[in-house]
Amino acid sequence: MIHSILLVDDESLFHLVFEDACSLLDIALSLEAIDSANKAEDLFKDWHQDPSGRPECVFVDLNLIGSSYDGIELVRRINDLYGNGVVIGIISSSSDQLEIDRAKAVGAQFWIVKSDDIEPRLEKFRLQYDTFKNRSAGFEVYI
Amino acid sequence: MPEITFPAEAWANLILTAERDRIYLEGNILKVLDPGESPSYQAYLDKAITTDKEKREQRLAVTKQVQDQNNELLKAKGEIEQSQHELEDALERAEQARKEAEGAWQTAQNDLDYMQKRTQFELMGNIVRVALLVIAGVGFTTTAMYATALFILPPAGGDTTLLGNTWSNMFGILLTNSFSIIGTIMGVKYATEGRGGSENG
Numbered sequence: 001m002i003h004s005i006l007l008v009d010d011e012s013l014f015h016l017v018f019e020d021a022c023s024l025l026d027i028a029l030s031l032e033a034i035d036s037a038n039k040a041e042d043l044f045k046d047w048h049q050d051p052s053g054r055p056e057c058v059f060v061d062l063n064l065i066g067s068s069y070d071g072i073e074l075v076r077r078i079n080d081l082y083g084n085g086v087v088i089g090i091i092s093s094s095s096d097q098l099e100i101d102r103a104k105a106v107g108a109q110f111w112i113v114k115s116d117d118i119e120p121r122l123e124k125f126r127l128q129y130d131t132f133k134n135r136s137a138g139f140e141v142y143i
Numbered sequence: 144m145p146e147i148t149f150p151a152e153a154w155a156n157l158i159l160t161a162e163r164d165r166i167y168l169e170g171n172i173l174k175v176l177d178p179g180e181s182p183s184y185q186a187y188l189d190k191a192i193t194t195d196k197e198k199r200e201q202r203l204a205v206t207k208q209v210q211d212q213n214n215e216l217l218k219a220k221g222e223i224e225q226s227q228h229e230l231e232d233a234l235e236r237a238e239q240a241r242k243e244a245e246g247a248w249q250t251a252q253n254d255l256d257y258m259q260k261r262t263q264f265e266l267m268g269n270i271v272r273v274a275l276l277v278i279a280g281v282g283f284t285t286t287a288m289y290a291t292a293l294f295i296l297p298p299a300g301g302d303t304t305l306l307g308n309t310w311s312n313m314f315g316i317l318l319t320n321s322f323s324i325i326g327t328i329m330g331v332k333y334a335t336e337g338r339g340g341s342e343n344g
Contacts, residue, residue, distance in 0.1 A: 001174070011210075013206060013209060013210045013213060016202070016203075017207060017210060020199045020202055020203035020206065021203060023170075023171065023195075024196060024199050024200065024203065029174060030171060116210075
């Protein structure tokens with residue numbers, strides 16, 4: 001089970017869906033949800049100095065309305081600037097191959113397509129999580 | 144995974160609350176709570192987890208339903224905004240076309256007005272030219288006749304008084320007629336301009 005997850009998604013309803021789905025699937029012990037890339041960047045700046053409380057895994061929405069940049073740029077910043085080494089990927093309703101390639105290029109480890117029936121994809125992700133954590137898995141797309 | 148334990152008194156209170164009020168612990172704390180070897184603690188924990196799961200399933204179903212409705216509303220809103228945008232564009236194009244049509248109508252009106260005035264000026268010019276030619280011709284002819292009677296042909300009985308009066312009268316009539324013609328033309332021009340001005344106004 002993942003110890004802690006950070007969800008960055010501007011859709012507050014999806015926070016509830018994700019939290020309940022994670023709980024039902026026993027994916028995570030704790031989950032924090034925020035709605036903007038800027039808030040996430042601020043948190044990672046702090047965790048760069050003091051890693052206590054840092055999440056183990058980060059799910060980032062692709063389009064973050066109200067943020068200064070999109071989810072892929074956030075993934076790049078977290079990976080490149082703060083070097084936290086967390087398991088990080090995109091969760092989006094889009095399955096645009098160009099965006100998926102962009103995400104892969106900036107170091108995202110997975111891409112999960114959001115839809116009504118998200119639980120099977122999260123379950124597959126849960127089963128593969130250890131390989132993401134030890135960096136033995138390649139980039140994975142859950143459609 | 145970290146696990147926590149409760150003292151026996153806390154377990155007792157939890158079990159009592161569950162039996163009396165049907166209130167159970169909820170959330171992720173259930174995943175780290177260690178019941179130990181006690182079957183009653185384990186039974187409480189199993190019941191709490193089952194209850195929590197049922198509630199979450201219900202909430203997830205409702206949340207998904209609300210999310211779907213929200214998405215449909217957002218989609219409908221987008222379509223309405225798109226339609227509104229298209230209507231505004233169409234209205235703007237119609238307004239632009241109306242302005243262009245008005246401009247074309249105004250241009251045509253100006254051209255027509257110009258052509259009418261030019262035709263009127265040309266007509267008036269012709270009338271004045273012909274009238275002046277007639278007047279000048281008549282004047283020249285009568286003057287020539289009078290001069291002939293005075294200097295070339297000896298007058299019958301040397302009396303040119305009648306001829307002089309006739310010439311004078313003739314010249315007066317011609318001048319009167321010429322001014323009359325000019326006056327009439329000026330009147331027509333004035334009346335035409337007045338009518339054109341009221342039409343445009």
